[in-house]
Amino acid sequence: MSTLFVDGAVHEDRWVSVDGEQPVPEGEDVIVSLAVFEAQSHALVTRNAGRLGVYLEAGDQIEAIADHLDHIVLVALDFPSFADGRAFSKARLLRDRYQFEGQIRATGDIRIDQVSHMRRSGFDAFQVSHQPTIDSLIEDKDSGLDLFYQPAVGDSAERIAGKNWARRAL
Amino acid sequence: MYRYDEFDREFVAARVAQFRDQVARRVSGELSEDNFKPLRLHNGVYLQLHAYMLRVAVPYGTLNSSQMRMLAHIARKYDRDYGHFTTRQNIQFNWPKLADIPDILEDLASVEMHAIQTSGNCIRNVTADHFAGASADEVADPRPYAEILRQWSTIHPEFLFLPRKFKIAVIGSPSDRAAMQFHDIGLEVRKNDQGELGLRVFVGGGLGRTPMIGKLIRDWLPEEDMLSYCEAILRVYNLYGRRDNKYKARIKILVHETGLEELKEDVEVEFERIRDGVLKLPDEDVAAITEYFAPPQFDQIPERSDSIEHAKLDNRSFARWVGQNVSEHSQSGYGIVTVALKGTGEAPGDATSAQMDVLADLGERYSHDELRVSHEQNVILPHVRLSDLKAVYDALLEAGMASPNAGLITDIIACPGLDYCALATARSIPVAQELSQRFADLDRQNDIGELKLKISGCINACGHHHVGHIGILGVDRRGEELYQVTLGGSGDEQAAVGEIIGRGFAADEITNAVETIVDTYLSRRLSDDETFLDAYRRLGPQPFKDALYPAKEAA
Numbered sequence: 001m002s003t004l005f006v007d008g009a010v011h012e013d014r015w016v017s018v019d020g021e022q023p024v025p026e027g028e029d030v031i032v033s034l035a036v037f038e039a040q041s042h043a044l045v046t047r048n049a050g051r052l053g054v055y056l057e058a059g060d061q062i063e064a065i066a067d068h069l070d071h072i073v074l075v076a077l078d079f080p081s082f083a084d085g086r087a088f089s090k091a092r093l094l095r096d097r098y099q100f101e102g103q104i105r106a107t108g109d110i111r112i113d114q115v116s117h118m119r120r121s122g123f124d125a126f127q128v129s130h131q132p133t134i135d136s137l138i139e140d141k142d143s144g145l146d147l148f149y150q151p152a153v154g155d156s157a158e159r160i161a162g163k164n165w166a167r168r169a170l
Numbered sequence: 171m172y173r174y175d176e177f178d179r180e181f182v183a184a185r186v187a188q189f190r191d192q193v194a195r196r197v198s199g200e201l202s203e204d205n206f207k208p209l210r211l212h213n214g215v216y217l218q219l220h221a222y223m224l225r226v227a228v229p230y231g232t233l234n235s236s237q238m239r240m241l242a243h244i245a246r247k248y249d250r251d252y253g254h255f256t257t258r259q260n261i262q263f264n265w266p267k268l269a270d271i272p273d274i275l276e277d278l279a280s281v282e283m284h285a286i287q288t289s290g291n292c293i294r295n296v297t298a299d300h301f302a303g304a305s306a307d308e309v310a311d312p313r314p315y316a317e318i319l320r321q322w323s324t325i326h327p328e329f330l331f332l333p334r335k336f337k338i339a340v341i342g343s344p345s346d347r348a349a350m351q352f353h354d355i356g357l358e359v360r361k362n363d364q365g366e367l368g369l370r371v372f373v374g375g376g377l378g379r380t381p382m383i384g385k386l387i388r389d390w391l392p393e394e395d396m397l398s399y400c401e402a403i404l405r406v407y408n409l410y411g412r413r414d415n416k417y418k419a420r421i422k423i424l425v426h427e428t429g430l431e432e433l434k435e436d437v438e439v440e441f442e443r444i445r446d447g448v449l450k451l452p453d454e455d456v457a458a459i460t461e462y463f464a465p466p467q468f469d470q471i472p473e474r475s476d477s478i479e480h481a482k483l484d485n486r487s488f489a490r491w492v493g494q495n496v497s498e499h500s501q502s503g504y505g506i507v508t509v510a511l512k513g514t515g516e517a518p519g520d521a522t523s524a525q526m527d528v529l530a531d532l533g534e535r536y537s538h539d540e541l542r543v544s545h546e547q548n549v550i551l552p553h554v555r556l557s558d559l560k561a562v563y564d565a566l567l568e569a570g571m572a573s574p575n576a577g578l579i580t581d582i583i584a585c586p587g588l589d590y591c592a593l594a595t596a597r598s599i600p601v602a603q604e605l606s607q608r609f610a611d612l613d614r615q616n617d618i619g620e621l622k623l624k625i626s627g628c629i630n631a632c633g634h635h636h637v638g639h640i641g642i643l644g645v646d647r648r649g650e651e652l653y654q655v656t657l658g659g660s661g662d663e664q665a666a667v668g669e670i671i672g673r674g675f676a677a678d679e680i681t682n683a684v685e686t687i688v689d690t691y692l693s694r695r696l697s698d699d700e701t702f703l704d705a706y707r708r709l710g711p712q713p714f715k716d717a718l719y720p721a722k723e724a725a
Contacts, residue, residue: 005261019335038399054599058413068227082331083208083291083331084289084331084413085328085329085330085331085332085408085411086408087453088327088329088330088331088408089328089405089408090409092405093405097443097445103223111205111208114210114211114330114331116327117325117327117328117330118327120327120328121327121328123208124256127533131202132205143188145181145184145185145325147180147181147184147189148325148327149181149322149323149324149325149326150321150322150323150326150327150329150449151249151448151449152328155448159213160177162175162454162455162458163177163321163455164448164450164451164452164455165318165320165321165397165448165449165451165455167320168177
């Protein structure tokens with residue numbers, strides 16, 4: 001069982017995942033796989049009811065959905081293993097290159113020691129299965145530092161005099 | 171040299187506290203080894219054959235004497251009284267107890283050092299020319315750039331789980347003493363016709379099982395764009411680098427398989443998007459970092475020291491050492507001293523705590539409180555008055571560090587090999603020791619002249635064998651150690667990957683084989699001035715093959 005955290009709090013997941021052959025349910029908020037999205041993109045972006053999310057596996061590229069981001073309100077990016085860091089750069093591209101303002105949800109092998117890095121790369125939701133990580137997030141401990149040697153996504157942090165690249169969390 | 175400001179101090183202290191908590195969770199069993207592994211790796215802690223190993227970063231190889239003294243203290247207190255200087259300008263301690271490591275990191279932090287990102291699939295310690303700020307041929311000191319890169323890459327949230335490790339080297343002279351073109355990113359600081367500083371950028375160099383020379387991706391990059399360009403390269407690599415096979419995961423393979431032009435286009439598109447953003451380096455910030463590396467207050471002294479000239483006449487060993495281990499300094503009356511950690515029969519790069527203390531004292535007293543670690547596993551005293559050379563030599567002699575062999579055949583690079591390393595397939599240190607004994611005769615070494623001999627104990631090539639003029643690679647063949655020989659490699663500005671000369675040699679044959687190669691060179695060179703590498707480039711492999719494998723030729 002996984003637990004969903006959005007903006008730092010446990011959240012009930014109302015989104016329905018759609019993959020493979022099953023029809024996309026009418027009126028529901030859905031997260032579709034890239035294959036489903038590509039097969040039905042016109043129907044999906046012109047639906048009248050229900051919001052649209054897309055799930056990208058680690059090997060899928062953002063460019064595949066870039067032209068449709070106006071109609072997408074959630075992108076889920078998978079970490080098949082904690083060591084596979086591709087989704088960090090994809091989240092970064094979504095926020096910085098495409099100015100995507102919807103939810104970016106991390107799924108898969110998420111460990112507490114990476115959550116702060118994910119946040120700084122643009123993620124704001126985490127679907128976590130690893131129990132120690134769930135426990136730590138419930139206690140609001142993400143083990144990150146408050147000092148950063150580089151600017152990152154959504155920085156409201158304070159700049160450091162003489163080190164234009166460094167930041168201190170406010 | 172760079173000194174921590176309040177921000178750096180706080181950062182490293184917070185990082186030590188974080189790791190202390192993680193180690194406590196591991197020791198108590200709350201964290202399994204699997205869960206602990208990525209955390210320890212980002213803090214330089216490896217699990218070796220016999221014990222944990224801690225790799226401490228020496229950013230771009232520069233350290234002061236109190237830092238060197240702290241390394242001695244750590245060797246004495248927490249290890250077996252020695253440390254090992256590595257080809258990445260770092261130092262490794264081979265026998266620390268896991269429970270002690272947070273204390274070691276705290277000791278290091280007290281002298282502004284750390285072990286962050288000395289392992290793991292992230293941006294590693296940034297290396298630089300070990301003669302930076304001292305050599306006569308320097309355009310600009312590469313270390314301010316290396317320091318800015320060190321900071322930017324430290325716990326970069328996006329680039330901690332790359333396909334594979336990522337190494338950056340920076341040089342500031344036309345001579346490449348840092349094997350810059352064998353790094354994932356190689357940077358050469360240059361001046362344009364307007365006198366502005368910028369960088370030439372190479373990408374996709376590397377050693378390992380697929381050695382590649384870095385490709386020129388940009389001939390001129392304004393210095394203000396350094397971080398944006400590196401971030402663009404890293405982002406493209408993180409997105410597209412292969413993750414299906416760890417042996418094909420370095421950026422060199424991406425460059426090779428994608429082609430430089432296509433990769434360059436991706437990098438340039440991303441770079442153009444971000445170049446005027448938050449990573450642009452303000453002139454005043456670059457100037458502030460550069461100020462830390464301002465040259466020390468040199469005295470105006472004569473180019474020649476009469477007392478040293480007399481001492482050289484009196485003492486042939488001293489004269490030999492000066493001739494071989496002292497390099498030209500940019501400042502008249504000064505020299506750059508290479509302390510070769512390559513005594514006859516010693517493990518290359520090892521130093522005892524007592525030796526480190528001596529080095530610290532010498533650095534403090536005679537070299538403006540500065541020392542360097544070279545990728546050739548030696549220690550450098552960068553700013554020594556010529557008139558102090560005799561005192562420095564005498565102290566080194568007493569401490570067993572006066573080997574007059576810098577750049578000669580016994581100035582061997584060797585990885586730790588099967589004696590320590592979990593990846594190794596063969597021993598390297600005993601091979602280096604036997605070769606250093608075989609060629610111990612100094613007259614003979616001097617007659618042979620410049621010759622870079624490099625030994626790796628496995629295909630990962632930590633001993634840089636691909637760029638050895640003579641390279642030796644130890645492999646395992648059906649339980650026997652077998653040593654393959656490559657010739658003609660070079661890590662300098664005329665970069666070349668060595669060619670395999672033929673079938674390998676058993677452990678008890680390899681020293682004879684090297685001697686045969688050397689004798690072939692001596693008999694075929696045009697004059698004493700033709701170096702081994704020049705002769706090899708002129709002659710090609712055939713005369714060496716004929717000498718090494720005579721029976722085959724006869725058959």
